[in-house]
Amino acid sequence: MKVAGKHYxxxxxxxxxxxxxxxxxxxxxHVFETLRIDSVEAMAEAIKAMRLRGAPLIGVAAAYGxxxxxxxxxxxxxISKASSELRATRPTAVNLAWAIRRMRERxxxxxxxxxxxxxxxxxxxxxxxxVALNEAIGRHGLALIEREHLALKxxxxxxxxxNAGWIATVDWGTVTAPIFMxxxxxxxxxxxxxxxxxxNQGLLTAWELAGHGVPHTLVTDNAGGHLMQTRQVxxxxxxxxxxxxxxxxxxxxxxxxxxxxxxDNAVPFYACVPSPTIDWTIEDGIEEIPIEERDPxxxxxxxxxxxxxxxxxVRIASSATPVANPAFDVTPHDLxxxxxxxxxxxxxxxxxxxxxxxxxxxxxxxxx
Ligand code: MRU
Numbered sequence: 312m313k314v315a316g317k318h319y320x321x322x323x324x325x326x327x328x329x330x331x332x333x334x335x336x337x338x339x340x341h342v343f344e345t346l347r348i349d350s351v352e353a354m355a356e357a358i359k360a361m362r363l364r365g366a367p368l369i370g371v372a373a374a375y376g377x378x379x380x381x382x383x384x385x386x387x388x389x390i391s392k393a394s395s396e397l398r399a400t401r402p403t404a405v406n407l408a409w410a411i412r413r414m415r416e417r418x419x420x421x422x423x424x425x426x427x428x429x430x431x432x433x434x435x436x437x438x439x440x441x442v443a444l445n446e447a448i449g450r451h452g453l454a455l456i457e458r459e460h461l462a463l464k465x466x467x468x469x470x471x472x473x474n475a476g477w478i479a480t481v482d483w484g485t486v487t488a489p490i491f492m493x494x495x496x497x498x499x500x501x502x503x504x505x506x507x508x509x510x511n512q513g514l515l516t517a518w519e520l521a522g523h524g525v526p527h528t529l530v531t532d533n534a535g536g537h538l539m540q541t542r543q544v545x546x547x548x549x550x551x552x553x554x555x556x557x558x559x560x561x562x563x564x565x566x567x568x569x570x571x572x573x574x575d576n577a578v579p580f581y582a583c584v585p586s587p588t589i590d591w592t593i594e595d596g597i598e599e600i601p602i603e604e605r606d607p608x609x610x611x612x613x614x615x616x617x618x619x620x621x622x623x624x625v626r627i628a629s630s631a632t633p634v635a636n637p638a639f640d641v642t643p644h645d646l647x648x649x650x651x652x653x654x655x656x657x658x659x660x661x662x663x664x665x666x667x668x669x670x671x672x673x674x675x676x677x678x679x
Contacts, residue, residue: 365479370406452489475550558659559596
């Protein structure tokens with residue numbers, strides 16, 4: 312997508328493969344900066360500190376992290392060390408573990424001398440595939456929006472939570488792909504953007520939508536129920552950090568409350584999910600998905616621009632105030648109307664998901 316007229320991906324490798332560049336999301340949308348990352352340690356720090364974020368993007372970043380590690384040493388021990396360091400950064404989005412596993416599979420039987428080149432090629436392939444997955448999700452989501460528009464014959468109001476936009480992926484975004492495509496096709500859409508405390512990922516979504524000219528309105532996290540009750544939402548579209556094989560959707564904290572309100576008001580609730588986000592090893596998301604607990608300071612301190620337009624932080628709660636900061640929640644499959652994948656829209660059930668990814672395609676360990 313474009314930023315100030317220039318095309319960007321959220322992550323890209325230097326042509327000589329000495330480093331990777333990312334859009335640094337830590338001060339977005341207030342400050343747009345890119346960052347050069349030249350070691351696996353720096354990549355792990357960037358993931359942990361959420362300089363880059365979003366399930367698909369942290370998977371791609373981990374793949375590049377292993378490639379960076381291979382620039383220094385190509386032993387089995389180096390692969391294991393890089394993998395552990397990257398895996399320890401964030402526990403919830405399964406894309407991270409998926410990408411690390413794919414990289415290890417690719418490298419394990421190669422002689423040391425071939426590993427660096429293979430690692431960069433594989434990481435690049437994962438990045439390019441991510442763009443294609445989002446584009447395909449976009450086409451399936453577009454059909455859904457188009458259908459709503461044909462039925463309602465007025466602008467379609469979509470509510471979204473967190474940021475599942477192009478900077479949460481390599482390009483397009485999972486939730487924003489259908490929205491961008493609908494807008495480009497002349498289907499009138501308007502997006503209610505949840506602010507998404509405490510990290511305010513909604514501000515990133517608003518920035519992306521503004522960049523593409525899509526009408527949108529930023530709302531507080533508590534507004535969604537009211538908007539749905541007053542018939543101002545036609546469709547809820549959210550991303551996912553991990554989806555279980557029966558279709559439980561783990562996403563940014565607060566998603567579950569939106570699904571409850573959507574069910575109570577008969578508003579369709581869809582998750583936009585590329586296949587690397589599906590964890591076939593687990594069934595019950597509430598029991599089995601590890602929920603990341605983040606730094607309490609994220610809740611106590613807000614960030615933005617001061618009166619002089621300078622980026623700054625303001626403490627809204629004393630550092631002595633006890634804080635809980637669970638970063639994700641799980642929406643049970645029965646509250647999910649459908650899952651928009653790169654292969655089409657599936658109902659949130661194991662049977663339906665297996666229609667797109669038949670059992671024989673999964674290794675024994677992956678689908679128990
Ligand atoms: O903590 P974050 O900002 O990495 O969480 C991101 C989300 O929850 C997104 O909605 C999800 O990763 C989908 S991104 C396509």
